[in-house]
Amino acid sequence: MPAVKTTAAKRTLGQLIRRLLLFDLFKGLMVTFRYNVRALYEPRDGGNPNQALYTEQYPIEPARVSERFRGAPRLNLDPENGSTLCIACDLCALACPVDCIEVGSIRREVREGEKVNKKKVLTTFIYDTSRCMFCNLCVEACPTDCLELTQSFELAVYHRAGFRWDREMLEKGINYVKYPK
Amino acid sequence: MQAILTTLLFVAPDWVVKLTGERRPNAFWAEYIVWPAVQIIVVLFIVLTLVAYLVYLERKVSAFMQSRLGPMHVGPWGLLQPLADGIKLLLKEDIIPSKADRAVFIVAPIVSVVAALVVLAVIPWGASWATIANVNIGLLFILAVSSVGVLGLVLAGWSSNSKYSLLGALRSSAQMVSYEIGMGLSIIGALMFARTLSMSGIIDAQRADGMWYLMFQPLGFLVYVVSALGETNRAPFDLPEAESELVAGYHTEYSGFRWALFFMAEYSAMIVTSAVAVTVFLGGWMLPGVTGTSFFGLFGPISNPTLHTFASIIVFAGKIMLLIYAYMWFRWTWPRYRYDQLMELGWKWMIPASLANIVLTGIWYVLALPKPQGGLLNLMQGGASGRLVPTKLGIAYFIVTGFGVTIPIVWGLLTTINRRSRDFNLHEQRQLQIQLRRERLEKMLQQPADAQPAESGGQ
Numbered sequence: 001m002p003a004v005k006t007t008a009a010k011r012t013l014g015q016l017i018r019r020l021l022l023f024d025l026f027k028g029l030m031v032t033f034r035y036n037v038r039a040l041y042e043p044r045d046g047g048n049p050n051q052a053l054y055t056e057q058y059p060i061e062p063a064r065v066s067e068r069f070r071g072a073p074r075l076n077l078d079p080e081n082g083s084t085l086c087i088a089c090d091l092c093a094l095a096c097p098v099d100c101i102e103v104g105s106i107r108r109e110v111r112e113g114e115k116v117n118k119k120k121v122l123t124t125f126i127y128d129t130s131r132c133m134f135c136n137l138c139v140e141a142c143p144t145d146c147l148e149l150t151q152s153f154e155l156a157v158y159h160r161a162g163f164r165w166d167r168e169m170l171e172k173g174i175n176y177v178k179y180p181k
Numbered sequence: 182m183q184a185i186l187t188t189l190l191f192v193a194p195d196w197v198v199k200l201t202g203e204r205r206p207n208a209f210w211a212e213y214i215v216w217p218a219v220q221i222i223v224v225l226f227i228v229l230t231l232v233a234y235l236v237y238l239e240r241k242v243s244a245f246m247q248s249r250l251g252p253m254h255v256g257p258w259g260l261l262q263p264l265a266d267g268i269k270l271l272l273k274e275d276i277i278p279s280k281a282d283r284a285v286f287i288v289a290p291i292v293s294v295v296a297a298l299v300v301l302a303v304i305p306w307g308a309s310w311a312t313i314a315n316v317n318i319g320l321l322f323i324l325a326v327s328s329v330g331v332l333g334l335v336l337a338g339w340s341s342n343s344k345y346s347l348l349g350a351l352r353s354s355a356q357m358v359s360y361e362i363g364m365g366l367s368i369i370g371a372l373m374f375a376r377t378l379s380m381s382g383i384i385d386a387q388r389a390d391g392m393w394y395l396m397f398q399p400l401g402f403l404v405y406v407v408s409a410l411g412e413t414n415r416a417p418f419d420l421p422e423a424e425s426e427l428v429a430g431y432h433t434e435y436s437g438f439r440w441a442l443f444f445m446a447e448y449s450a451m452i453v454t455s456a457v458a459v460t461v462f463l464g465g466w467m468l469p470g471v472t473g474t475s476f477f478g479l480f481g482p483i484s485n486p487t488l489h490t491f492a493s494i495i496v497f498a499g500k501i502m503l504l505i506y507a508y509m510w511f512r513w514t515w516p517r518y519r520y521d522q523l524m525e526l527g528w529k530w531m532i533p534a535s536l537a538n539i540v541l542t543g544i545w546y547v548l549a550l551p552k553p554q555g556g557l558l559n560l561m562q563g564g565a566s567g568r569l570v571p572t573k574l575g576i577a578y579f580i581v582t583g584f585g586v587t588i589p590i591v592w593g594l595l596t597t598i599n600r601r602s603r604d605f606n607l608h609e610q611r612q613l614q615i616q617l618r619r620e621r622l623e624k625m626l627q628q629p630a631d632a633q634p635a636e637s638g639g640q
Contacts, residue, residue, distance in 0.1 A: 020592070025515065032246040032514045039245035054248040 062179050063153075070134040070149040073127050075170040084171065085146035088122040095141035100131035127170055129155050130163035190215050220313045224301055232448040233263035235505065242509045273437035278342060281434065285340035290435065290442035293333025297446040297453065300326050304456045305380045307466050307494035308473075309486065312381060319380035320372070323457055324365055327412075330446060331357045334431045337443070341434035349430025352420050356523060360411030360418075363531035367404035370535075370542040371397070371461045374579075376568065384465030388473050389570050393464035397579045398542070400587050402462045404535045406507075409454035411527060413447065416512035418523055455504035456497075463500050466493035529599050537591045545582045549575055 011019070018024065038052035046056025047064035056063055065071070076085050088105035104124035109116050139147055152173070157163060193203075193210035203209040237252065237259070244251030252259030277286055303319040305312045316322055331354050338350020371394040372378065375386040387393055395402050411418040422430035432443045459465060467473030472493040475481040483489040518526065549571065550556025551563075560575030571579060 028514045029510060032510060035248060036242065036245045036510075039248075044250075052245070052248060053250055055250040057250070057253065 060180050065151050065153060069151050069153070070136050071153040072150050072155055072174065073129070073132070073138075073165065073170060074148050074150050074173055075125060075167065076146050076148055077171060084122055085144045086122045086125065087144055087146075088120045089143060091141040091143065092138035092147050095137045097135065097137065098131045098133060100128040101138060102126040122167070125167040125170055127165045128163060129165055130160065217313055221302070224306065224313060225298070228298075228301055228449060228452060229445070231452065232445050233267060235448045235451070236266070236444070237263050238505075239509050239512075242506070243513045246510075246513045267441070270438050270441040275439070276434075276436050278434050280342045282340040282342065285336050286434075287439075289333050289337035289340060290439045290446070291333075292336060293330055293446040294442045294449075296326055296330040296333060297449040300453045301449070303380055304453065305384060305460060305465055305497070307497055308490050311466075311490055311494050315379060315381050317377070317379045317382070320368065320378045320383070320457070320461070323380075323453065324361070327450065327453060328357070328361055330450060333443075333446065337435065338431040341431075343434050345428045345433045346431050349422060349427045349433065352427075352520065353414060353431055356414070356418065356420060356527070357412055359524065359527040360408045360531070363404055363527060363535050364408035364412055366532065366535035366539060367401045367408060368457075368461055370401040370538050373539075373542055373546055374398075375461075380460050380465075383460055384467060384473075386568070387464045388467055389568060390576070391474070391570075392576050392580070393462065393467075395462040395464075396576075397583050398462060398538070399583050400534060400538045400591055401542075402458070404531050404538065405458055405462065406504075407526070408531055409458065410508065410511065411523070411531075413450045413454055413508075415451065415508055417515040417518050419512075419517060420520055420523060451505055451508060452501060455501045455508070458504055459497060459500040463504075466497040468496045472496050525599075530595055533595060533598060534591050537594055538587060541582075541587045541590060545579065545587075549578060 035052055042052045044053050045051045046061060047054065077083065078085050086103075088103055090103045090105075093099070093101040093103050102124070103122065104126075105120045105122050107118055107120055110119045110121065134149060136149055139149055142148075150173070154174075155163075191207060191211045193206035197203075197210055197214070198206045201209060240262075241251040241259075243249075252262040255261045255265045277283060300323050302313045303316050303322050305315070305319075334353045334357070335350045338346040338348075338353070341347070371383070374390060374394055374397055375383040377383060377386060410416075414420075414422065420426075420430075422432070427433070432440055435443060464473070469475065470480055470482070472482050472489060483492050548556060549558050549560040550569070551561055552559045558575075558578065560578050561569045561571050563569060
């Protein structure tokens with residue numbers, strides 16, 4: 001084997017002292033020790049990257065999702081009188097690239113104050129979550145901010161039929177999952 | 182009830198009288214049979230429970246260091262996890278590979294765990310009655326018996342008839358044998374001050390000298406801790422079970438409770454090595470002001486003997502736990518050594534360092550002897566029972582020589598010995614070879630280029 005120049009020959013005095021005092025080893029030890037101590041006193045906040053304990057105990061406490069996460073669909077109600085915001089315009093169904101929305105409506109007379117208008121009124125709303133790819137196009141098409149994709153993501157069911165969400169499910173939302181905390 | 186207990190504990194049965202022919206059979210029975218049996222049961226129970234909870238602690242510590250939570254589901258904060266693990270391991274199917282050597286395969290974990298547990302007998306868990314056997318060669322006994330543990334590993338690796346196990350056993354035997362030397366040698370410096378091999382005697386010597394031997398022997402302590410890590414196969418020296426290379430090392434083929442026995446042996450070896458470190462270097466069960474000595478003469482140790490013994494047990498356990506925490510801390514911070522680096526550290530650094538430490542400590546000790554005994558500095562005096570004890574100045578002298586002289590001298594010595602060992606740098610060797618070959622090729626191409634100028638040589 002030919003002789004090579006050792007790394008020791010290239011070392012500066014500062015590096016030599018750091019090596020002598022095993023500086024790098026202790027630096028590493030301090031990092032882990034700081035995490036250990038912080039884990040003991042910091043309040044637990046799962047999924048918060050600034051916290052010493054990053055773990056979120058998902059089935060026990062709700063999991064965090066990103067703000068822009070698109071999950072289960074919902075039909076919003078008018079907060080003033082509790083009636084649906086949907087005007088049955090069918091734009092969402094037209095926008096849907098996988099045709100998973102079916103809007104059912106009838107024309108009937110609706111009393112609005114003094115006048116009586118003939119209007120399209122929503123009867124059924126079928127949303128097939130098994131076909132949905134959560135692209136958000138329907139939400140963008142909605143003129144009244146009625147349809148919305150929420151942060152809820154627990155959509156698993158035991159039968160395929162459960163994937164067809166009707167109007168009631170869409171308005172009330174689902175709560176299969178009960179978190180102990 | 183009390184009568185039955187008294188007969189059972191303090192009255193010798195007939196066969197003891199017949200067998201031993203003791204003049205005071207009742208005293209013999211109570212002192213040598215019943216009381217040690219009680220002690221053994223208590224110590225075994227506590228240590229085995231501790232071993233189970235050390236696994237839990239290790240998981241928690243590693244989890245906290247990695248921003249995780251660790252076991253949380255079984256019991257509050259996962260506190261019943263060791264119990265669940267134990268039951269699971271007990272109920273698992275007992276698998277012995279068909280090509281394995283059955284008898285040896287069964288014996289190996291037993292050898293391992295027995296070697297680890299027998300040692301517990303001589304460890305001074307506390308003052309006065311809190312030791313099972315106060316043997317006057319306690320330290321020697323520990324070193325001798327714990328080295329039998331290697332046999333268990335080797336047998337396990339051999340009998341499994343698997344390449345991973347065999348390689349793991351090969352590594353572990355080489356590693357444990359080489360680190361045992363450093364471990365045994367590193368203690369000798371402290372033994373020069375203690376002048377006894379009895380574990381309780383070493384602690385008493387530290388009380389008489391008025392200083393823990395960590396202060397006299399910083400280098401010895403350092404070498405001991407590193408060697409103990411190597412000896413117990415803990416990270417950063419956990420090559421025998423390097424999962425990325427050897428699956429699980431020597432216990433790859435083991436499962437169920439046999440595997441648990443190996444685990445138990447590993448963790449009780451951890452307890453034993455830290456107990457030895459505490460006894461020899463950290464003053465055993467002494468804590469100034471609580472047990473052993475007074476706090477710089479301000480307030481004394483606990484005077485009630487029973488309370489004192491219990492306090493000493495707690496102090497000893499606390500010191501052990503601190504060291505074990507350090508073990509875990511190291512494991513979850515530092516990466517594993519490469520095999521040649523491990524051997525280099527053992528043979529080229531730890532063993533020479535401990536040898537130099539022995540020589541230098543001997544020199545400091547002889548220099549400090551009183552004048553009539555041939556010393557120069559006269560820093561020691563005859564204490565109780567004729568033992569030489571350093572004076573106040575002598576303590577300062579030993580601390581200064583330990584930290585200020587021994588460590589720099591040994592460091593200089595080791596760097597001189599090992600100054601060329603970094604030459605074994607494969608990457609740089611390879612680069613140099615490539616460069617030399619290129620130069621040679623260029624030269625070869627140049628010579629025909631002179632003869633035929635039309636043909637231009639490549640790079």
